[in-house]
Amino acid sequence: MGERFERNQSTEILLLGIGGAGCNIVDQVAGTFNTKSIPYSVDVFAINTDRQNLQNLENTTETIQIGRKGRGAGSDPLKGRRLALEAIARGELNVIKHNDEKEYDLIIVVAGLGGGTGTGAGPVIVENLRDMFPEAVILGILIYPEDVESGIKTDIARQGLAEYYRLLDSVVVINNGSIVNPNMPIAEAYKLADEYVANTIMTILNISEDYGKPNLDFNDIQKALEPPDRGRDDNLSKFAFISTFEVPSANDIQKVYELLNTKKRHLSINSLSGARTLLVGFFHTGKNLTWEKEVAVVDHLKKEIIIAGRSPYVKIGDFTKNKDHMLERVHISVIVSGVKPDSYILNALAEAKAEQELEEILKGFQDEGGI
Ligand SMILES: Nc1nc2c(ncn2[C@@H]2O[C@H](COP(=O)(O)OP(=O)(O)OP(=O)(O)O)[C@@H](O)[C@H]2O)c(=O)[nH]1
Ligand SMILES: [Mg+2]
Known part of the structure; x- marks a missing residue:
């Protein structure tokens, strides 16, 4: 029944990685729960088209492979999207619902933008989660690719960001580009970016978990992150x-x-x-x-x-x-x-602003002397 870190409280949190970056990062975070034996009430899931990636996760026992072949989505978001839709149609995501027993309060989705799965499958999966858990607040932690990666990648990332933005309640975007230092091996730069994601997740979990005087609790976080x-x-x-x-x-x-x-x-x-x-x-x-x-x-x-x-x-x-x-x-x-x-995000949203909702938001920023 998933990698479950249980505690005697009623707040239910789902931490979900989608695609290579997302799965690796939630797996690392789940590893820190193990070593510190912090009893969070968090279910950890990893969803990917890439079987090898899922098999190499060390701390996440609950994995969902979408697409039969297990060879990734080849940086094609349309393929990622199609494979996710097929998996949903076959009911392969229903395991997240644990036989209808689950009502998550907060869902944290982690994905890297610019590839096929995190970018293409991710938004479709978020829509499905919304149907499954109508009461949950859904926070996305998205990793934006660095500029040194090809232009196609950033085009894909821009489109993906806009799609996620429409569907999520709250969004955090980690900028790989701002973290990369040209003298650094890329794996090291990724590791730094990964720490930012982990820090974001742990901020939420620590506040929810600890009791303070005066106290901040999960309800405060939920209220802050509601749309x-x-x-x-x-x-x-x-x-x-x-x-x-x-x-x-x-x-x-x-x-x-x-x-x-x-x-x-x-x-x-x-x-x-x-x-x-x-x-x-x-x-x-x-x-x-x-x-x-x-x-x-x-x-x-x-x-x-x-x-x-x-x-x-x-x-x-x-x-x-x-x-x-x-x-x-x-x-x-x-x-x-x-x-x-940052303006690169506003520009990405502006390019995809067919949606009225996005227009309103962009207008809000312009009123403030925005873009
Ligand atoms: N911080 C960080 N970023 C990563 C990592 N792996 C990939 N990225 C970034 O995330 C973007 C998407 O990469 P992946 O998550 O590997 O792509 P995917 O969603 O698996 O897509 P496909 O492999 O095409 O199916 C890349 O362009 C990188 O910028 C990682 O381990 N850490
Ligand atoms: Mg991949």
Whole structure:
């Protein structure tokens, strides 16, 4: 019944990798659950057209091969799409529903853009998940290919991004390109990008799992990542910033501000301005982190968010950990929804903006001095 990390609570999370990049990354994240024996209530699934990739996963027992041949989709998103539709028609994805027993609250989909499976099969699978789990919030963590890969790849990625964007509730885009350093072997650059994905996932899981005073919990996250309400919100952006920062001690807390800019770049975010929701969780050993220091961090983030007098919904959590490995370190988890993405993303969406929904969103960014 899947790679299940259970805990005595009612929140159900599905972590799903699609295509080579997505499957490898969720497998690595599942590996950290094993080694740290963190009892999350998370089911991990890997879906790919590539049998070899699925057979090489070390920590994910629940795999779904789509397409009989098992040889990948050859960087052809139309083929990926067709194979996914056939698998759905044959009911091969129903195993995710566990005989109708499952009602996931949050689904996290991880996929690399630019190939055939993550790009072509992925959106069709998201649509199917939406039918299976109408109550779930679906967050996509998508990896955008670096420019050094061929132009065809980035064309495919652009189209795929727009398709995913329409279907997901919230989107995080990791930019392989901004992480790649020309002096670095590509595998190393991928590893760095993979850490960004893992960090994003763990930010959500840690906040959901730990109990703080004041507390931030899964409901806060779910509310932040729900799709914007077009009746109520001016800002219809589905892009989110989700990350955990680490500083050596409470006295270095202002290091967060430097790290923030790098993280924004790697997460394809131009600015936090106009965001709808700001959640900040502080994880520390309880010795030196004063309320004043916490408020200073939150104020710094708020300053970047507030535009034209529009303030975000803000909530703070404080989690005291009695874990030796934390030493004096402080982890600061930040979730901001409704952020403004980098222009390469807006351009990608603009190219595919046949959908009215996308037009409205792009218009929103233009009103803010957008693209
Ligand atoms: N960060 C990271 N990026 C990856 C990794 N593998 C591939 N990518 C990126 O993700 C994009 C899509 O690659 P894959 O996920 O291998 O493609 P796929 O979805 O399996 O597609 P097909 O193999 O054509 O069926 C690539 O263009 C790379 O930019 C990885 O392990 N880590
Ligand atoms: Mg592949």
